[in-house]
Amino acid sequence: EIVMTQTPLSSRVTLGQPASISCRSSESLADSNGITYLSWFHQRPGQPPRLLIYKISNRFSGVPDRFSGSGAGTDFTLEISRVEAEDVGLYYCMQAKQLTWTFGQGTKVEI
Amino acid sequence: EVHLVESGGALVQPGESLRLSCAASGFTFSGSWMHWVRQVPEKGLVWVSHIDNRGTATHYADAVRGRFTISRDNARNTLYLQMNSLRVEDTAVYYCVRDYFGVFSWGQGTLVTVSS
Numbered sequence: 358e359i360v361m362t363q364t365p366l367s368s369r370v371t372l373g374q375p376a377s378i379s380c381r382s383s384e385s386l387a388d389s390n391g392i393t394y395l396s397w398f399h400q401r402p403g404q405p406p407r408l409l410i411y412k413i414s415n416r417f418s419g420v421p422d423r424f425s426g427s428g429a430g431t432d433f434t435l436e437i438s439r440v441e442a443e444d445v446g447l448y449y450c451m452q453a454k455q456l457t458w459t460f461g462q463g464t465k466v467e468i
Numbered sequence: 469e470v471h472l473v474e475s476g477g478a479l480v481q482p483g484e485s486l487r488l489s490c491a492a493s494g495f496t497f498s499g500s501w502m503h504w505v506r507q508v509p510e511k512g513l514v515w516v517s518h519i520d521n522r523g524t525a526t527h528y529a530d531a532v533r534g535r536f537t538i539s540r541d542n543a544r545n546t547l548y549l550q551m552n553s554l555r556v557e558d559t560a561v562y563y564c565v566r567d568y569f570g571v572f573s574w575g576q577g578t579l580v581t582v583s584s
Contacts, residue, residue, distance in 0.1 A: 408571065462512055
């Protein structure tokens with residue numbers, strides 16, 4: 358099983374300021390075709406997770422451009438350029454290199 | 469727009485069975501892999517099961533293998549999860565998730581509570 362480790366687990370941020378979450382996998386997430394199935398999700402209380410970023414750095418439809426993803430191999434980062442109030446909640450990274458998906462523990466973002 | 473609606477969650481006793489359904493719309497269901505993921509309230513996300521687009525290949529987490537069965541009816545655009553021999557630790561919100569070449573769409577979830 359690929360273990361996903363997020364840091365920090367909790368982050369208090371200031372409106373308008375940047376924020377960053379790291380995610381590390383226990384093995385490289387690049388498959389034999391060179392595609393890396395690393396995604397980021399945002400979850401508000403009582404809501405399902407919502408896809409933000411897929412394949413490391415691709416923003417999903419409708420996701421604001423203040424969200425960006427980067428990384429390669431085993432180290433990945435989600436960045437929010439200027440935090441807005443609606444960005445509070447939990448953020449999860451997920452690997453889909455293996456069909457047995459695994460998730461990070463989640464990072465709680467508070468204002 | 470992708471739309472996934474889960475149903476079938478309920479309060480059951482340990483050892484009982486339950487079948488979850490996920491009605492899909494807004495996309496070509498028969499062309500998408502599908503998964504079930506669960507989340508204990510206030511806890512993290514745990515992958516449960518996968519099925520390929522034709523229903524010919526399935527995979528399960530160790531915690532549910534032999535008790536849960538994933539299936540699909542492409543004519544009805546519906547995904548299922550048959551859960552037998554339920555345990556207290558199966559208590560969670562169950563989400564169906566569309567997997568389309570690395571782009572993932574989630575349903576709203578359905579709550580399963582296993583308690584005596």
